[in-house]
Amino acid sequence: MSRKKLLEVNSLKQYFYVNRNTTVKAVDNITFHIYEGETFGLVGESGSGKSTTGRAIIRLYDPTSGVISFDGKNISAKKLNHHDKSYVNKNMQMIFQDPMACLNPRMTVMDIIAEGLDIHGLCKNKEERTSKVYELLRTVGLNEQHANRYPHEFSGGQRQRIGIARALAVEPKFIIADEPISALDVSIQAQVVNLLRKLQKEKGLTYLFIAHDLSMVKYISDRIGVMHQGKLLELADADDLYEFPLHPYTKSLLSAIPLPDPDYEKSRVRIKYDTSIHDYSKESPEWVEIRPNHFIYASKSELEKYKEEINAKQLNL
Template identity: 55%
Template sequence: MSDKLVQVEHLQQYFPAGGFGKNKKYVQAVDDVSFFINRGETLGLVGESGCGKTTTGRTLLRLYEPTGGRIIYDDKVIFDKEKKIAENMLPYRKKMQIVFQDPYASLDPRMTVGDIVGEPIDIHHLASSKQERYDMIIEMLRRVGLNSEHANRYPHEFSGGQRQRVGIARALAVHPEFIVCDEPISALDVSIQAQVINMFEDLQESMNLTYLFIAHDLSVVKHISNRIGVMYLGRMVELADSYELTMHSLHPYTKSLISAIPIADPKQARASKRIALEGDVPSPLNPPSGCRFRTRCPYADEQCAKEVPEFKEVAPGHYAACHHLDKCN
């Protein structure tokens, strides 16, 4: 059995955006993305809004059917575009779950919390009696800091943080191995975010979970992740161990993200140098040729415009995609 629970190879997700025939246009949301996630670890995924983080997570779970590439779960190929392999995902839904970003939109307002958490139990026929089903629901609610009294209430009766706990309980109900956490704290108050992050860590230890943790906040991702991947305009530009990435980043885009992390110590904050990026993120409908970051990169040249940089291992466990890593460091 491999240590790699999830493997993604050259994943691609294009969305139709109008036009016909040769003039048909596509939003290149995810393009040639490759990574793996080891059992029991957390891989963080960061980048600006619209860079393809959420689409990567949903495509990995095949909530969006991939346009190209290959997905391997627990040494089993569940999708391969070239070989026309597309496994029935129902058995894998029990192993692979997702916690959505918006706790207000992801819960059915007409269902009680008990029915929301119990629905995946019903779909996968995990309970042999009503009492067993009820016990499983209450156990999941207790794991996320709620209790049996909450089971008969509706989502509108809860705060945002409590609703997100319900969403987490729903994901845990089938005892999955792997969870995509799609910006699960971005809609929550700062005071609640730390509680939810700590809960994720406790659940990972007690239930032996593996996470893909998607977020904007690099400081949060640094705290919870074993390794971090950085995306820009649909492509992975750097991936490394959490400490290595934050202390010895190689790609100029990663360096700019790290420089934007707030520093609590005023002396260190004054001494630190912010790297401000010029210009706007190009449209995924018509991305730049070659390196997609070149329009905002101070090191860009003709090679960057002509050649797509290879995403390769430049040090043990440290991957980057840049033609001029020697100039950046």
């Protein structure tokens, strides 16, 4: 039985025009899809375009070109009709990187979490609104006493839990988690990721998990896409990407992951990615499925090298 594609992104471009002579191609012609109920990880260094991709999908930006389909609806039109806009706003939510910057310091936690409930008219009266907020606080590991406090009274981990509760309030199908743990202490990061996994199982959520921490992305993701300079360079199942990386940039990212093994760390060799060897001005690269469910962005000559590498690895297995 084929799985349902909840989100489809086709040839998405997000350009920013700085002046007459300068255009920043933050997202440059990328294509991928996300199945219902899965976690799709999007990784890359700062400036790779991964956060811009998330913001274009949720329509914080108007895409320059390309088609974004969500639950069978084309949501990439410059002006969405009222019904489609309301549908996207309710069923697609975002958890932001900085939990302090995205919470209104003048609003209580009660009003922050209930904002979506109020906008979409999901509560009949004040009692139902209060009850729903209390339930959401408990869901994310907080309690009723926290409802009348303000964001500055909480730790970073607690503020991120409030952000998660706010995202869950309207019962969305899809959540974009934009580097949700990078601003948190390492000791708190695992707690937040485990909470996201627990909520996914309980509520059947679908995630786009954006991060630069590859080890955490592997832990939470079913499939992973690797971005660099606005391009999607490689996409595969999480285990396949880690065990069978093909693109030099993916190999470079993986080589940078430290392991808690002193002997290994002494001999670990960082692979540097040389952008100059990937000059696509002469050969037009394509997005190709090189192995089952393993895609790569490459020119014809590079594809031949990757196929040779695959054959050599398979002979050694």
